[in-house]
Amino acid sequence: MKNYFPYCDGALLAGSVVRGKATKTSDLDMVVFDKTYSSSYRESVIKYDWPIEVFAHNLNSYYKRARPSLPRMISEGIILKDNGVIDSIKCEAKELLSKGPEKWSIEIINTKRYFITDTLDDFIGCNNRAEGIFIANTLAELVSEFVLRTNNRWIGASKWIIRSLRDYDTNFAEQFVEVFDIFYKSDAKNEVIKLVDEILHP
The missing domain is CATH 3.30.460.10 (Beta Polymerase, domain 2)
Structure with a gap:
């Protein structure tokens, strides 16, 4: 040094x-x-x-x-x-x-909800395996950011996404990983869709 x-x-x-x-x-x-x-x-x-x-x-x-x-x-x-x-x-x-980070305004929350909903629609309607993988990646990042920021928690990138989710709620973090893991392994979308709908519902 x-x-x-x-x-x-x-x-x-x-x-x-x-x-x-x-x-x-x-x-x-x-x-x-x-x-x-x-x-x-x-x-x-x-x-x-x-x-x-x-x-x-x-x-x-x-x-x-x-x-x-x-x-x-x-x-x-x-x-x-x-x-x-x-x-x-x-x-x-x-x-x-x-x-914790600066609190999101209602306007930002609504904008983020729009982007998540739009990406979820793309995910539901996608019939191309290769495209679906990258849509799922985007959806996972948007949803993790939304959950953390609306709960006044710090976000992360790469490996820090899951670490930040675990710091927030270990049970939710494991559920989050599980539903996307199911999709990546079997192409089954239902669990991802269900989780995202639950997050957006409030």
Whole structure:
């Protein structure tokens, strides 16, 4: 770190390695804070045979998306360097995680319902297996986002979709996986349709 960011105000090591859940393909996530940076950036480096993903920020370039990846990394991160800025940044990250994302307005909820309904109609009417797979993917992403955001929960991308759903409700998360798994394995749509209808009903 000294070679790459010698003048930074603080740095944290985060990610799956810190959580004790590293795999053979895991990298090291490093969050760097430097008040001289005009904007945030991200880069990948390799050092000591480790792939390292660097998330560099000034002291004000914070997170407004509904994905909690950065505040989560900050809150759980191990301090590598601190010039007196890390405590307040960690407190802010933990507060943000606890508070949840900005609440959706009725207008946004109705718009999201429209997109889900439109995609569900495409899913129901699709007779092409290849197209159906990608429609199902879109439907799963839209529905997971809708459930989480209307319940004031953080969303995720990729593997964090199911992790976020489990944080919200483990039973629902398993049901969600099961109905889409049934479709992917057998082309049976009924369980997906039933679940989406139940979600949209309220």
